[in-house]
Amino acid sequence: MSASSATELSENYRAYRENNNYIIAAKALFIWDYIITLDNEVRYVWGRKPTIATILFLLNRYVVLACMLFQLIVLGGTEVSCNSIVRIVQTLVVISLFVLAAFFSLRIYATWGRDWRPAVPILLLALVSPVANVWIYSQSTPVVAPFPAVGCAQYFIHDITVYSRLSIVIRTTTIASEFLVVLFTFVKAVGSRKSRHFNEQAPLFMCIIRDGTLHFLLMLTLNVIQLGIATVPGAPNILSYVITPLSSILISRFLLNLRQVNDVVQRDATTLFMNTTILSARQFHSEVIIGNLGESLYWGSGSEYSSSRGKVVNTTQDLSTDHDSLSASPCGDYEMNRLRNRDEGTETT
Template sequence: MVFSLEEIERFTQLYSGNIIPLRVVLCSLTWVLYDYFETLEDEVRYIWSQKRCVGKISYLFMRYYTILLLVFDVVQIHSFAIPGITSDAVCLAMDPTIRILGAISLWSIEVIMQLRVYALFDCSKKVAVFNGVMFIASIIAFLALLIYNAQGRAALIASAVRLPLPGCPAINGGIGWALWLPASIYETILFGFVVYKSSRSLTLKVRLGERWSLGAIMVGDNMLYFLGITVLLAFNNVMAAGAAKIIPWFSYGPFHAAMGIMTTRMLMHVRKLAAQTDAFAELSGDEVPGEHGEFDGTLPRFVDPAPLSVTCGEV
């Protein structure tokens, strides 16, 4: 097979681009596994001991789906790098599959975000309905963009498929950059709810001995967590836009890992705080301080874990 000078130059560029995901995805899986073993003791103590509730199910799903998703990323990227494995049809089918699997993780996170906003706004049905409608709209928009992008994918990679690349061509173009835009807009809306609530809840930062109130921690956690997810999506949009000179394509592995770790650590933090606050209140005979008309430091029933026995030395 004879290649033109232009094809050789293009091959060199694409080959370098395909090597990056091979290395980065292994780092992403290593990061997730390291985080898993580092926090496994807390998971056994605080999560496994819980009665079944939405909070526990959310944590376990995000925890283990993230690991499985990263294992899939590693197997898919490295197996496709073996000569003779990929083909035009395989590459075209795998592209939307990868995005759907990543979207399931993101949608799960957005459901958790909705529940946190719902809790912060005193279980307001209006807030829940509004966020639910916007959530469904973002999913519909994502699927519409995914279908449109898949229809033009064959023409986009046609000139590169015949090149001996390690895996499917790492080419992004067309309206691929807009694929995660609906989710980014929705995340911004949810973040706006948290900013609004935090501006109304500054007085919640009342110390409980040496500990902040549960309400103050939830508001602070939400600010950092929602901001982190929003920034990750913005970063992802820039990468998916094909702006290789700014951010090279390094697969969705790092985003899958980062979002999963951020979410599980946030859920673990709330669970640990709730358990320790319950134990403190039980030992002192006091209730968790709150303010009239504001979030009182307790969680709604669907996320409130069963009381956990904690010894005095652990409070």
């Protein structure tokens, strides 16, 4: 083995170990949050009447968890098992991306009182990522990862520049969809401030937080920073390993907060029923189908609470993109491109 080959192999192994450390840290972050919020999930989700909000929560949470389990299996993949394992993980990635698209669009649909006009452009932009991933997976072949990596990889049959350009398109449309979510939520919050019974001295910023804008703004900021780092040659894009599990965490916590708000609303509605009259059939129909995706958030027992239902009552990602990956989802790129061989077009897990 020549000195140059030995140096290259050593550098590849160093990058492989470094990537593994980042990936383990990202997994630990997600699992830690899952453990500390499991009691709230049991309390506010399990055993309750199913709505779109709860279905999105369960898909977002457990598709990511399934991805992590299969990522561990991928590490021990062989020539026989790699094809089936990789295809399963790819399917989970696409599902998680569709969940994100649904979450973004339904959130705006609910807060705008069943108005699809602001939700449609968000949905179309968010759908670019899963559709592009379906195409890229159809143009890839699962293989065993080349030495010194272990596990499975995917071989992209086209030139690597096609992959890179498509990755930029996905990142751009993801950022655009998240920006529209923040913008439309901000506009709705400003327009409905007077009707929410907020204290006139309360800062507008608190109103925006209660509408959930902070969650979406944080996701947008992370994706913009990550895209900026990715455009700098040789820059270590550490954020890319954290952004997808963090996006999933933010969505799960956001939906848990909404379920918590729903409990308060239901208690208030019960009191109203006992003293005056029942909820209208129109409100009931909305709550069963959409859930409380259009609610404001409840921030602690000492905070002021406000409910806004509109006329009737997303993920990926997408939350978002990963390091040089088209899998802009809470599943991330499932470690399928941890070690890219640019000459041969091979990406490893």
